[in-house]
Amino acid sequence: MKNPSINNPYIARSPMVAARLLGGEMMIMSAVDSTLFSLNEVATAIWQGADGATRLEEIVRQHVCPEFDVEPALATEDAEGFVAELAAHGVLLVSDQPISAPAPPRESP
Amino acid sequence: MSTLMQELNDKALALGVPLSVQLDVTYRCNERCIHCYLDHDDHGEMTTAEMKSVLDELAEAGVFYLTLSGGEILMRMDFFEILAYARALMFSVKLKTNGFMIKEKQADRIRNLGVESVQISIYSHRPEVHDGITKLPGSLKRSVDAVRFLMSRGLKVIVANALMRQNMNDYAGVKALARELGAECTIDPTITPKMDGDESILALRIPDAKLQEVFRDSSLFGNVEEFCAPPAPVGDDVLDSLPCSAGHTACYISPYGDVYPCVQFPLPSGNVRKQKFLDIWRHSSQLNEVRSIRARDLNGCSGCGHVGTCTRCPGLAYMEGNMRGPSWADCEKSFARTGIPSPNMLARMAAGSAAPAFLPASFSLVQIQGLTA
Numbered sequence: 001m002k003n004p005s006i007n008n009p010y011i012a013r014s015p016m017v018a019a020r021l022l023g024g025e026m027m028i029m030s031a032v033d034s035t036l037f038s039l040n041e042v043a044t045a046i047w048q049g050a051d052g053a054t055r056l057e058e059i060v061r062q063h064v065c066p067e068f069d070v071e072p073a074l075a076t077e078d079a080e081g082f083v084a085e086l087a088a089h090g091v092l093l094v095s096d097q098p099i100s101a102p103a104p105p106r107e108s109p
Numbered sequence: 110m111s112t113l114m115q116e117l118n119d120k121a122l123a124l125g126v127p128l129s130v131q132l133d134v135t136y137r138c139n140e141r142c143i144h145c146y147l148d149h150d151d152h153g154e155m156t157t158a159e160m161k162s163v164l165d166e167l168a169e170a171g172v173f174y175l176t177l178s179g180g181e182i183l184m185r186m187d188f189f190e191i192l193a194y195a196r197a198l199m200f201s202v203k204l205k206t207n208g209f210m211i212k213e214k215q216a217d218r219i220r221n222l223g224v225e226s227v228q229i230s231i232y233s234h235r236p237e238v239h240d241g242i243t244k245l246p247g248s249l250k251r252s253v254d255a256v257r258f259l260m261s262r263g264l265k266v267i268v269a270n271a272l273m274r275q276n277m278n279d280y281a282g283v284k285a286l287a288r289e290l291g292a293e294c295t296i297d298p299t300i301t302p303k304m305d306g307d308e309s310i311l312a313l314r315i316p317d318a319k320l321q322e323v324f325r326d327s328s329l330f331g332n333v334e335e336f337c338a339p340p341a342p343v344g345d346d347v348l349d350s351l352p353c354s355a356g357h358t359a360c361y362i363s364p365y366g367d368v369y370p371c372v373q374f375p376l377p378s379g380n381v382r383k384q385k386f387l388d389i390w391r392h393s394s395q396l397n398e399v400r401s402i403r404a405r406d407l408n409g410c411s412g413c414g415h416v417g418t419c420t421r422c423p424g425l426a427y428m429e430g431n432m433r434g435p436s437w438a439d440c441e442k443s444f445a446r447t448g449i450p451s452p453n454m455l456a457r458m459a460a461g462s463a464a465p466a467f468l469p470a471s472f473s474l475v476q477i478q479g480l481t482a
């Protein structure tokens with residue numbers, strides 16, 4: 001499931017999820033619908049690179065290709081599907097603009 | 110448990126990761142529930158800074174599921190600071206509360222902090238029964254209001270109904286109330302001794318006849334015939350299995366920093382004020398002893414026909430004097446479910462001490478009914 005509306009988006013980790021590394025793979029639970037995800041190592045690398053200031057293709061180029069020895073085009077195509085799925089559950093934020101500081105949850109004043 | 114959750118649990122077990130921790134932030138409480146096992150005086154709770162440091166250590170240790178409980182969590186003035194800190198560390202946080210102090214503003218804050226779920230204790234749908242148990246007038250209304258405030262903000266709420274003699278006929282009413290509110294509902298007939306070992310509150314446990322009735326309620330247990338069937342013979346897989354998650358993928362930390370295998374298993378295993386959490390988790394001799402126990406090592410239980418289906422709690426067994434032995438409360442439950450007495454029950458009867466002092470007088474009658482059924 002791709003998001004056709006945004007090409008090569010900026011992505012950021014949602015502050016509304018729970019996440020922890022377990023044996024090199026990220027466990028994530030969406031606070032929106034309590035869906036539990038376990039990301040493989042490639043997806044974990046994308047998740048960790050999702051700082052809101054970097055576009056998806058760049059994240060793939062920096063964090064996935066060198067580490068996992070895959071073609072950028074192929075890796076980006078896979079990453080788009082993964083990003084769309086996590087975005088649908090509110091786990092990743094997607095935008096055509098940089099996403100300012102995806103800060104962890106804070107107390108509203 | 111979902112398949113993925115089971116897989117993550119197995120992985121955590123293999124890696125020695127404490128996946129779930131319950132941290133009680135205080136034992137103080139605004140209610141005085143008659144069945145409560147806690148001493149509500151403050152004997153030196155961890156400070157805000159100490160709480161944050163423990164949370165850092167738990168995150169580093171790999172803890173994912175964090176339950177913040179008490180006492181009443183909102184008795185701490187710094188509760189939201191602790192909660193915000195925990196959420197910034199990305200724990201999946203569940204709160205246990207009586208809800209009395211949750212109004213719209215607190216519900217907003219809980220929602221904004223991305224809490225996974227909130228469990229609220231409700232003893233009865235009738236104010237006179239609920240408030241009679243909590244000893245706090247108006248508490249049912251306030252707890253129900255809290256459920257409403259949280260639900261209306263899209264939070265997942267679980268109504269926890271602890272069953273005792275005072276409210277044993279009200280669980281259907283509580284379930285209906287939870288349904289009306291849109292909340293989930295759990296019912297638990299377990300009453301544990303007080304932390305200081307005082308067993309007087311065990312007299313509040315519901316009588317066997319009522320327990321039998323509860324276990325035969327298909328709205329609670331689905332297929333009653335299956336649930337209450339005599340246990341099937343077990344193989345090595347059951348005898349080699351772990352008694353429960355306590356000390357394996359889960360543990361409990363008190364407001365004073367004491368670490369135990371579980372909130373219901375008060376075996377002192379270390380203190381985070383004196384030692385790093387991970388050192389305790391990995392090297393505590395007490396936790397390692399708990400980890401070494403398999404079902405086949407349990408005196409009395411390994412030869413008991415119920416061993417494959419019994420809910421035996423090692424913590425209750427420990428409180429009864431032997432963590433490698435049976436737990437009387439679970440012998441009672443297995444008996445109430447199936448009508449078949451455990452060897453532990455038969456041995457006590459043969460010894461002329463059929464049951465601990467707290468056991469209801471109906472014991473022998475119920476047992477005869479069970480045997481002849």
Ligand code: SF4
Nearest residue numbers: 353355371373422424
């Ligand atoms: S069985 Fe008892 S000790 Fe084990 S996790 Fe459950 S309550 Fe805790």
Ligand code: SF4
Nearest residue numbers: 410413419435436440
């Ligand atoms: S019924 Fe009693 S003796 Fe049998 S397994 Fe359960 S706790 Fe052990």
